[in-house]
Amino acid sequence: MYSGIDYSVRNSPVIGKAGLENLGNSCYLNSIVQCISNIPIFRDFLLNNQLFKDIPLVSEQVPSISFRSSSRRQPSPSGSETVQICLSAELSNVVRKVWSNPRQSVSPTSLFAAFRYSFPRFHGFGQQDAQECLRLLLEQIENELSSFFSQGHPTIVQQCFGGSIISEIICAQCQKLSRKEDPFFDISLVVRNVVILKRHSDGYIPRYFSLGDSLNRFCSGERLNSERLYRCQSCDSCDSSTKTMRFGKLPPVLVFHFKRFHWGSSVEKIHSYVSFPIKELDMTPYCDPCVVAGTNAAERLYTLTAVIRHHGKGAGFGHYTAYAKNSALGVWFHFDDSRVTAVSPEQVSWTQAYLLFYSRVDLSNDK
Numbered sequence: 001m002y003s004g005i006d007y008s009v010r011n012s013p014v015i016g017k018a019g020l021e022n023l024g025n026s027c028y029l030n031s032i033v034q035c036i037s038n039i040p041i042f043r044d045f046l047l048n049n050q051l052f053k054d055i056p057l058v059s060e061q062v063p064s065i066s067f068r069s070s071s072r073r074q075p076s077p078s079g080s081e082t083v084q085i086c087l088s089a090e091l092s093n094v095v096r097k098v099w100s101n102p103r104q105s106v107s108p109t110s111l112f113a114a115f116r117y118s119f120p121r122f123h124g125f126g127q128q129d130a131q132e133c134l135r136l137l138l139e140q141i142e143n144e145l146s147s148f149f150s151q152g153h154p155t156i157v158q159q160c161f162g163g164s165i166i167s168e169i170i171c172a173q174c175q176k177l178s179r180k181e182d183p184f185f186d187i188s189l190v191v192r193n194v195v196i197l198k199r200h201s202d203g204y205i206p207r208y209f210s211l212g213d214s215l216n217r218f219c220s221g222e223r224l225n226s227e228r229l230y231r232c233q234s235c236d237s238c239d240s241s242t243k244t245m246r247f248g249k250l251p252p253v254l255v256f257h258f259k260r261f262h263w264g265s266s267v268e269k270i271h272s273y274v275s276f277p278i279k280e281l282d283m284t285p286y287c288d289p290c291v292v293a294g295t296n297a298a299e300r301l302y303t304l305t306a307v308i309r310h311h312g313k314g315a316g317f318g319h320y321t322a323y324a325k326n327s328a329l330g331v332w333f334h335f336d337d338s339r340v341t342a343v344s345p346e347q348v349s350w351t352q353a354y355l356l357f358y359s360r361v362d363l364s365n366d367k
């Protein structure tokens with residue numbers, strides 16, 4: 001079952017495999033932290049820099065903070081209390097503990113409190129959205145780090161996750177092409193509950209909807225109609241036009257989010273399995289031709305680094321866990337809060353993924 005895995009690592013001290021205690025539905029944040037902690041360039045920045053050494057953690061400023069009180073009182077700053085919050089320092093502190101603690105689990109109390117001070121809608125013990133958590137965390141860290149560096153210096157968030165999408169719209173009236181480039185830290189993709197029929201010598205065989213199918217839908221033409229109107233700057237018409245999207249700048253770490261939750265009168269979840277490659281995700285078909293011409297093939301090739309799974313029926317309840325590859329060992333671990341187990345790449349590949357983290361092959365020291 002554990003094909004390709006060194007059994008010995010399962011019982012010996014392994015740095016980077018400490019679990020994170022669940023503080024009452026903190027699994028969304030725990031899963032995000034374990035994924036970020038296993039992205040080598042981001043982790044090494046958090047481990048090695050000295051930027052945060054004099055910044056006090058929330059736990060140092062509010063020593064009585066606890067998420068374990070029997071009254072389940074929510075830690076929050078009182079009116080007279082001023083708490084200095086730096087999520088970069090908090091995340092750095094947790095990742096340092098994970099990468100220096102070979103056995104036990106680590107308590108992310110201070111980070112969890114800081115995150116909820118920063119984003120009060122994450123208060124309460126209800127289920128939260130891991131993708132929203134990731135986006136808020138990265139944006140906040142980006143803002144904090146921008147104040148440390150001179151303007152124009154890309155932060156580690158930009159250096160890791162900062163990519164761009166080029167969208168093109170062709171006017172249906174005058175055929176004028178308009179081109180626009182927008183930055184991203186992650187890409188949201190549609191998933192479909194369908195079985196694809198693949199042509200085969202004996203007829204058609206069914207296969208699963210794949211990440212490639214999602215990316216094709218993301219890139220392929222979207223008809224702009226009366227609901228999503230586009231006014232052509234050349235001929236001023238508002239006729240229906242077609243919008244296509246391609247990747248402009250490919251970041252070292254690509255994060256894909258599958259839109260599994262549909263927010264209508266009730267929240268519905270798409271449970272279907274979506275297949276995705278563990279190795280060799282080639283982004284060439286989804287790139288703008290200028291990018292393809294200006295890069296070599298290795299710069300468009302990615303390998304899977306981490307996965308977040310949502311377990312449960314809906315958005316309002318359930319549980320998040322993470323799979324991440326320990327770059328030092330070349331071993332995949334499943335992080336279920338404080339419980340950490342080694343798993344095979346095959347087990348990872350059959351996960352009902354919610355978020356996928358891919359690293360550029362030429363930049364990862366993949367084992």
Ligand SMILES: [Zn+2]
Pocket residue numbers: 171172173174175176232233234235236237
């Ligand atoms: Zn036009």
